[in-house]
Amino acid sequence: xxVEETSGNGIGGAVERLGRATVRGVEEWGYAFALLLxxxxxxxxxxxxxxxxxxxAVAARMMTIGVQAVPILAVLTFSIGVMLAIQGIHTLKVFxxxxxxxxxxxxxxxxxxxxxxTGVLVAGRSGSALTAEIGTKQISQEIDALRVMGINPxxxxxxxxLLAMLVMVPALTILADLMGLLGGAVYTALAMDLSIHAYLxxxxxILQWDDVRQGLVKSVVFxxxxxxxxxxxxxxxxxxxxxxxxxxxxxVVLSIAYIVVAxxxxxxxxxx
Amino acid sequence: MQCDVRKEAAxxxxxxxxxxxxxxxxxxxxxxxASLEAGAxxxxxxxxxxxxxxxxxxxxxxxxxxxxxxxxxxxxxxxxESVMGVLELARLDKVFPLAATLGELTADGx
Amino acid sequence: MNPAAASPHPPVVIEVTDLVAHxxxxxxxxxxxxxxxxxxxxxxxxxxxxxxxxxxxxxxxLNRPTxxxxxxLGTDMARAGAREMQDLRKNMGVSFQxxxxxxxMTVAENVMLPLREHTSLDERTMAIMARMKLExxxxxxxxxxxxxxxxxxxVKRVALARAIVMDPKLLxxxxxxxxLDPVVSxxxxxxxLRLRKVMNMSIVxxxxxxxxxxxxxxxxMVLDEGRVLQTGTVEEIRHSDNERxxxxxxxxxxxxxxxxxxxxxRLTGKG
Numbered sequence: 001x002x003v004e005e006t007s008g009n010g011i012g013g014a015v016e017r018l019g020r021a022t023v024r025g026v027e028e029w030g031y032a033f034a035l036l037l038x039x040x041x042x043x044x045x046x047x048x049x050x051x052x053x054x055x056x057a058v059a060a061r062m063m064t065i066g067v068q069a070v071p072i073l074a075v076l077t078f079s080i081g082v083m084l085a086i087q088g089i090h091t092l093k094v095f096x097x098x099x100x101x102x103x104x105x106x107x108x109x110x111x112x113x114x115x116x117x118t119g120v121l122v123a124g125r126s127g128s129a130l131t132a133e134i135g136t137k138q139i140s141q142e143i144d145a146l147r148v149m150g151i152n153p154x155x156x157x158x159x160x161x162l163l164a165m166l167v168m169v170p171a172l173t174i175l176a177d178l179m180g181l182l183g184g185a186v187y188t189a190l191a192m193d194l195s196i197h198a199y200l201x202x203x204x205x206i207l208q209w210d211d212v213r214q215g216l217v218k219s220v221v222f223x224x225x226x227x228x229x230x231x232x233x234x235x236x237x238x239x240x241x242x243x244x245x246x247x248x249x250x251x252v253v254l255s256i257a258y259i260v261v262a263x264x265x266x267x268x269x270x271x272x
Numbered sequence: 273m274q275c276d277v278r279k280e281a282a283x284x285x286x287x288x289x290x291x292x293x294x295x296x297x298x299x300x301x302x303x304x305x306a307s308l309e310a311g312a313x314x315x316x317x318x319x320x321x322x323x324x325x326x327x328x329x330x331x332x333x334x335x336x337x338x339x340x341x342x343x344x345x346x347x348x349x350x351x352x353e354s355v356m357g358v359l360e361l362a363r364l365d366k367v368f369p370l371a372a373t374l375g376e377l378t379a380d381g382x
Numbered sequence: 383m384n385p386a387a388a389s390p391h392p393p394v395v396i397e398v399t400d401l402v403a404h405x406x407x408x409x410x411x412x413x414x415x416x417x418x419x420x421x422x423x424x425x426x427x428x429x430x431x432x433x434x435x436x437x438x439x440x441x442x443x444l445n446r447p448t449x450x451x452x453x454x455l456g457t458d459m460a461r462a463g464a465r466e467m468q469d470l471r472k473n474m475g476v477s478f479q480x481x482x483x484x485x486x487m488t489v490a491e492n493v494m495l496p497l498r499e500h501t502s503l504d505e506r507t508m509a510i511m512a513r514m515k516l517e518x519x520x521x522x523x524x525x526x527x528x529x530x531x532x533x534x535x536x537v538k539r540v541a542l543a544r545a546i547v548m549d550p551k552l553l554x555x556x557x558x559x560x561x562l563d564p565v566v567s568x569x570x571x572x573x574x575l576r577l578r579k580v581m582n583m584s585i586v587x588x589x590x591x592x593x594x595x596x597x598x599x600x601x602x603m604v605l606d607e608g609r610v611l612q613t614g615t616v617e618e619i620r621h622s623d624n625e626r627x628x629x630x631x632x633x634x635x636x637x638x639x640x641x642x643x644x645x646x647x648r649l650t651g652k653g
Binding site: 049050051136137140141142144145147148149150151 | 439442443444464467468471472474476478479480482483484485495496499500
């Protein structure tokens with residue numbers, strides 16, 4: 001250990017550190033990918049090994065990940081819809097095109113803000129909780145206990161979480177879309193001479209199935225990102241309660257970063 | 273494992289032979305509960321049991337509890353030393369009515 | 383290898399041959415040989431850093447060795463397929479140092495978990511089995527509590543109940559008396575002896591508690607710096623002429639061999 005630390009001087013050291021970080025990064029991605037495949041394997045073939053993924057466990061996860069996130073998500077996305085309406089009307093006034101605000105809100109909510117806000121919220125609420133849970137189980141030897149009992153931790157802990165995420169993040173995204181549009185509608189109705197009903201009618205006419213689908217595809221990817229980042233960081237916990245805290249913070253920061261970058265890449269390729 | 277039920281005097285005699293373990297105890301449980309369901313007093317012959325695990329003992333416990341709630345006699349007959357050891361571990365030797373032989377039991381019953 | 387008193391031997395349940403393990407570049411186990419016979423209680427002793435916890439992790443199949451062979455109940459851990467490992471795991475129980483109970487489940491659910499996952503027994507049978515094992519460890523009537531409501535000694539006893547709920551042939555017990563008051567730890571020792579007597583379990587106990595080791599062990603294996611110093615009966619270990627073992631028995635701080643040059647280099651950081 002001492003040797004590694006002292007050799008980290010100068011350019012050689014910097015290169016070495018970069019190399020090490022790269023290797024670690026690749027390792028981490030590879031590990032996460034293998035974990036995803038193995039978890040999916042357990043979902044599909046668990047019955048064959050007499051280790052099925054329990055529907056009750058998935059349902060419990062869906063409650064905490066999805067149902068309990070509804071109020072906060074509704075408030076957040078409604079506010080975002082209002083905010084977009086304010087900014088949109090303000091900006092479009094310059095061109096005298098305020099009425100086009102409906103188009104802007106409809107597209108930006110379903111394609112961007114709905115899935116993104118949902119992803120960030122779920123990462124903060126449930127991703128961090130998952131990291132903390134797995135990390136705590138790791139240091140208290142509960143993971144070891146599962147393994148020696150012949151209960152695969154991926155099947156028992158990760159698979160239900162992954163399935164719940166895959167269902168609930170898109171479901172929440174739909175809710176986010178609706179609430180965002182509603183927020184926009186309410187503000188626009190107040191600010192301009194347009195009824196909520198007329199606003200929503202116009203939105204429905206503008207929106208293509210493709211816009212919503214784009215958001216939903218993103219949300220599925222976000223679900224996978226959140227789960228994998230949370231789980232890999234949870235399993236990697238070392239060094240007691242402090243370690244759990246560090247891993248939790250890292251998981252949240254990383255998954256939000258990955259979500260934003262992934263979102264950008266998606267937007268780039270899907271809107272060309 | 274073998275699990276046979278026959279009528280002797282008023283009793284349904286459930287005779288167990290061999291190893292009672294996780295894979296075989298459900299059959300034992302079924303047999304005991306079925307006899308009790310039919311309202312018969314039950315005697316369990318354990319003389320030729322070579323091994324009984326906790327799932328087997330748990331089935332006996334459930335049977336005895338069911339018998340008690342229906343007011344039916346329930347007796348373990350001819351438990352070997354190794355079977356008694358397993359019962360003693362959970363202090364069940366003081367719970368179950370025990371008899372050394374079936375004759376003893378049927379004579380008592382009249 | 384030191385044969386146990388009775389011969390011919392009962393069947394071998396654990397056979398470890400020339401086990402070598404590394405943690406990073408550091409060699410933590412070096413040429414370990416170990417043999418456990420059916421119905422035997424072996425205590426693995428050693429100070430912290432002796433490698434006893436690492437040895438346990440290897441016996442449990444949680445770590446993969448660098449070299450050597452571990453055969454449990456006739457199954458070679460390195461070669462066993464998933465199904466074989468699964469069968470093996472059903473026949474072994476482990477009580478971890480901190481208990482490793484699942485905090486989101488009640489005591490009863492914790493004990494029932496292996497049954498739920500591995501058997502298709504009736505729900506009532508499983509519940510009775512779990513309560514019976516809780517009675518065995520003197521925790522009867524606590525089945526609806528959560529682990530967070532239990533004291534350290536209670537957690538250990540529940541962990542033991544969970545370890546034995548499937549009636550395993552092999553039982554591993556990590557530090558049964560660590561952090562417990564003497565009365566509770568004496569109770570646990572009694573319990574271990576009873577389980578062996580009634581169920582004919584083969585038991586490996588990892589501990590640094592001398593009193594407990596001398597009370598329960600058929601044979602003791604003393605580890606130091608990743609090597610086996612000696613394996614022998616309680617008497618043989620007590621009267622061992624190995625200096626490190628005597629240090630351990632009398633709780634003397636160990637006498638380090640000193641190389642003056644190396645020591646100086648270490649202090650000044652110029653190696």
